[in-house]
Amino acid sequence: MKKIKLLKIFLPNSLEETYSKILNNPFKIGAPNGFEPIKISESYACAKFIEEVISKELIIDPFGNTEEVTSKRYIINEFTISRIRNDHILILENPSRSVRELIRKLSEILGTRFYASAIQIDxxxxxxxxxxxxxxxxxxxxxxxxxxxxxxxxxxxxxxxxxxxxxxxxxxxxxxxxxxxxxxxxxxxxxxxxxxxxxxxxxxxxxxxxxxxxxxxxxxxxxxxxxxx
Structure with missing residues (x-):
């Protein structure tokens, strides 16, 4: 099953310049987040956004000893920025429950003029x-x-x-x-x-x-x- 989430976005720069900025912000082990580029064409650019999430939990054994257990997990959102006439659409494939961090990161690397808004489907x-x-x-x-x-x-x-x-x-x-x-x-x-x-x-x-x-x-x-x- 393919699940997609559609958002209308505004890019301050061209699709090519946007992809270049994604290339310049790769995901690295130990970093909180970053991108993995996939492909660019004249009408669309594809990439993955990888987010590292660290969870800490206190474990108390039957003798009252306390131990802090740290675990890591990774949230991966594959997305496409598609150019349609004079507009751009952000298409997320099998999105996680929240894409807030992806939108925040795109805003950070593209500038404050970038924005995303929900698309209402009739x-x-x-x-x-x-x-x-x-x-x-x-x-x-x-x-x-x-x-x-x-x-x-x-x-x-x-x-x-x-x-x-x-x-x-x-x-x-x-x-x-x-x-x-x-x-x-x-x-x-x-x-x-x-x-x-x-x-x-x-x-x-x-x-x-x-x-x-x-x-x-x-x-x-x-x-x-x-x-x-």
């Missing part, structure tokens, strides 16, 4: 885009989580809908005239006997699993790019 629009751009694949929306469903003047609800056909269509039908947000959704993409699954969160976190994983991720990135233009 899941209904994404569903239509995927259906219209893959003639050979049958897309089915099996689950959708709605928030802010207005029930009356004083109450709203968070509702999860499961469907054998199209959960988003069912939501728009049963709650016609009501406002709500699709927080996340699950899709199956079938092509002959092959089946892939897509899970999308409106906050820009996407998981794809199956034989069409690569092409589906490319389509999703294309959808994001069109939304930025």
């Amino acid at each position: 899941i209904h629009a994404l569903s239509e885009f995927l259906s219209n751009n893959r003639d050979s694949i049958h897309l089915k929306n099996t689950r959708a989580l709605l928030s802010g469903v207005n029930l009356d003047k004083g109450s709203s609800a968070t509702i999860e809908i499961t469907s054998l056909k199209d959960a988003i269509h069912d939501a728009r039908y049963h709650f016609k005239g009501k406002t709500f947000k699709i927080e996340r959704a699950r899709f199956t993409a079938s092509s002959g006997t092959k089946k892939s699954t897509i899970e999308v969160r409106s906050t820009g976190l996407i998981s794809v699993h199956g034989p069409d994983e690569k092409s589906l991720v490319e389509l999703i990135n294309m959808f994001i790019a069109e939304g930025l233009s």
